[in-house]
Amino acid sequence: MNPVRPTKTENIRETLEAHGLKVTPQRSVVLGYLMSTDRHPNAEEVFQAVSLHLAGAISKATVYNTLNTLVAAGAIVEVSAEPGVTRYDANIESHHHFIDRETGRIYDIPWESVEPLCQTLGTDFSIQDYHVTFYGKALKHEHSPP
Amino acid sequence: MNPVRPTKTENIRETLEAHGLKVTPQRSVVLGYLMSTDRHPNAEEVFQAVSLHLAGAISKATVYNTLNTLVAAGAIVEVSAEPGVTRYDANIESHHHFIDRETGRIYDIPWESVEPLCQTLGTDFSIQDYHVTFYGKALKHEHSPP
DNA sequence: TTCCTAAATTAGAATTATTCTAAATTCAGA
DNA sequence: TCTGAATTTAGAATAATTCTAATTTAGGAA
Ligand SMILES: [Mn+2]
Ligand SMILES: [Mn+2]
Ligand SMILES: [Zn+2]
Ligand SMILES: [Zn+2]
Numbered sequence: 001m002n003p004v005r006p007t008k009t010e011n012i013r014e015t016l017e018a019h020g021l022k023v024t025p026q027r028s029v030v031l032g033y034l035m036s037t038d039r040h041p042n043a044e045e046v047f048q049a050v051s052l053h054l055a056g057a058i059s060k061a062t063v064y065n066t067l068n069t070l071v072a073a074g075a076i077v078e079v080s081a082e083p084g085v086t087r088y089d090a091n092i093e094s095h096h097h098f099i100d101r102e103t104g105r106i107y108d109i110p111w112e113s114v115e116p117l118c119q120t121l122g123t124d125f126s127i128q129d130y131h132v133t134f135y136g137k138a139l140k141h142e143h144s145p146p
Numbered sequence: 147m148n149p150v151r152p153t154k155t156e157n158i159r160e161t162l163e164a165h166g167l168k169v170t171p172q173r174s175v176v177l178g179y180l181m182s183t184d185r186h187p188n189a190e191e192v193f194q195a196v197s198l199h200l201a202g203a204i205s206k207a208t209v210y211n212t213l214n215t216l217v218a219a220g221a222i223v224e225v226s227a228e229p230g231v232t233r234y235d236a237n238i239e240s241h242h243h244f245i246d247r248e249t250g251r252i253y254d255i256p257w258e259s260v261e262p263l264c265q266t267l268g269t270d271f272s273i274q275d276y277h278v279t280f281y282g283k284a285l286k287h288e289h290s291p292p
Numbered sequence: 293t294t295c296c297t298a299a300a301t302t303a304g305a306a307t308t309a310t311t312c313t314a315a316a317t318t319c320a321g322a
Numbered sequence: 323t324c325t326g327a328a329t330t331t332a333g334a335a336t337a338a339t340t341c342t343a344a345t346t347t348a349g350g351a352a
Contacts, residue, residue, distance in 0.1 A: 024300065024347085043338080059302045064339065066301095083224045083232035084310085084338095098271050113267055117278065121259055125244050128282040132263065136274040170318085170329065189309080205331045210310065212330095230309095230339085 008032065019073040029054045030066045031075060034090035040079050040097075040106040042087050043067055081106055081133070096132040107138060157181065165219040175200045176212045177221060180236035186225050186243075186252040188233050189213055227252055227279070244280040253284060 012032045016023050029050045034041070041049065047063045067088055070076040079087040081099055087106065096109040109132070119127055158178045162169050175196045180187070187195065193209040213234055216222040225233040227245055233252065242255040255278070265273050 062301055078229045080226045080229045083226045086229035124286045126283045126285055127280050130278055130280045132276055132278050134273050134276045137272045139272055140270045208330055
């Protein structure tokens, strides 16, 4: 019988194809990892994680290439939190971020959780988009696969 | 006769001392450059700019050291705009940023220009601070020393 | 199926940004 | 002036990312 919802691998395949990318094992495992986590990993962390999942290992160059390809295609987004670190996020919906100052962990904040900001800053700037970064302490531990 | 306002070099000296730092020519020229511009330069741009102003040249290591020292002392702040680039800002008041998507230039947005965001995100997060990054097109050219 | 070509992947070299090291200089205070 | 600590320095070392050039993979004719 057909599953009620698409399986994970079907989701991955669909997402790649929806963004005009061919499906390859390397792309699947990188995107699949990012879709499975809400931890906003950097390239090195993606490399570590997918090296476990992909039997025959994956080249670090491919991790960088694939992340850049996924970003260019719009399948994932880059997140600038701390200076000097590029993190990646499979959540491509508009949303904000909360950074725990003790742990450095980045949490997603749904767009609707933040009241809309007025869409004008006087006459000098035309606003197309905005993003709020909150800083503080996460009170509940939200566990998720690393 | 005494000037009505402190001169620039007096400002620089006062800022260094107010943050517990000794006054040196290198620190003065780095901080002075950052106080004179609103362009949020990165380390390389600071190095280029101060190399011109400081006759006998300044070591690039000193620029990095000095920027880190100034950040640690709270005399300047780091700004994370694009992923992978650390920029520096002598404006240490709470404020927001506007990034021109065409030019990449970062403009300061006064804290009061943005209506206050509610200080709660449910029960999971304790908010200590927040920062809004706007994206769009700057309409007026605001000129300032490079 | 076999062949062909383009795309994707790879290892390692190259580049770039930043930090580290160890020596030289500067500086404040005794 | 002397002295020790702080600062600055050049260049080496490290780390992150990109580039290069060769190899593998994969889909579409024939
Ligand atoms: Mn990128
Ligand atoms: Mn720093
Ligand atoms: Zn996110
Ligand atoms: Zn600023």
